[in-house]
Amino acid sequence: MAEYGRVYNDNDEKLHRFQIFKNNVNHIExxxxxxxxxxxxxxxxxxxxxxxxxxxxxxxxxxxxxxxxNPYQEYKATCNANYVPSSAYITGYGSLERNNETSVTYAVSNQPVAVSIHVSEDFRFYSGGVFRRPCSGSLNHAVVIIGYDQDSSSGIKYWTVKNSWGSWWG
Structure with a gap:
C-alpha cells in the first residue's frame, strides 16, 4: 500500500489493514x-x-x-457573478424515463447524462473490460455517462462513464 501513500497510526492498524489488503487481493485474483x-x-x-x-x-x-x-458561507446579499469566470454554461436540463435505454442513448448522443448507480464490491476494483452485473434497486453513487458503444470482439453494448474517483480508476 506504500504505492498509494498509505500511512497508518501504529503497527496494529498496519497489520489490520494488511489483512484486509490480502483478503481483497485474494478476491481480485x-x-x-x-x-x-x-x-x-x-x-x-x-x-x-x-x-x-x-x-x-x-x-x-x-x-x-x-x-x-466550495469555501463560501451563506449570507443574504446581492450576487455578483463577475467574480468567477464561467467555464461551462447549462442551457437546459430534463428527466429521462427510468430504465429506458433508448432515451438514455439519445440523450448521451447530445450531451453527458448524470445517473445514479449501485456500486458493488467489484465496481471499486474494476480495472478494464465491460462491467456487467445484475442491476440493484439500491442506488449509492452518481456518475456521468459520456458515451455509448459496442465491444467489437464480444458484441456487448456498454456505456462509458466518468467517475469522481479520478482518472486512475477503471
Missing amino acids: TFNSRSGNSYTLGVNKFADMTNSEFIAQYTRTMVWHPKLC
Missing part, C-alpha cells in the same frame, strides 16, 4: 482466474479498506458536506 468474465479487477488505493468502509467514504448520490462544494 479469484475473480480474474474465472473464465467468461467480461471485465477484470485490479488492486488500487481502495484495497486496504473493507467494502463497508469504502461504501461509507466514497459513494454518495448527494453532497453531504458543504465544504466539498
Whole structure:
C-alpha cells in the first residue's frame, strides 16, 4: 500500500489493514482466474479498506458536506457573478424515463447524462473490460455517462462513464 501513500497510526492498524489488503487481493485474483468474465479487477488505493468502509467514504448520490462544494458561507446579499469566470454554461436540463435505454442513448448522443448507480464490491476494483452485473434497486453513487458503444470482439453494448474517483480508476 506504500504505492498509494498509505500511512497508518501504529503497527496494529498496519497489520489490520494488511489483512484486509490480502483478503481483497485474494478476491481480485479469484475473480480474474474465472473464465467468461467480461471485465477484470485490479488492486488500487481502495484495497486496504473493507467494502463497508469504502461504501461509507466514497459513494454518495448527494453532497453531504458543504465544504466539498466550495469555501463560501451563506449570507443574504446581492450576487455578483463577475467574480468567477464561467467555464461551462447549462442551457437546459430534463428527466429521462427510468430504465429506458433508448432515451438514455439519445440523450448521451447530445450531451453527458448524470445517473445514479449501485456500486458493488467489484465496481471499486474494476480495472478494464465491460462491467456487467445484475442491476440493484439500491442506488449509492452518481456518475456521468459520456458515451455509448459496442465491444467489437464480444458484441456487448456498454456505456462509458466518468467517475469522481479520478482518472486512475477503471
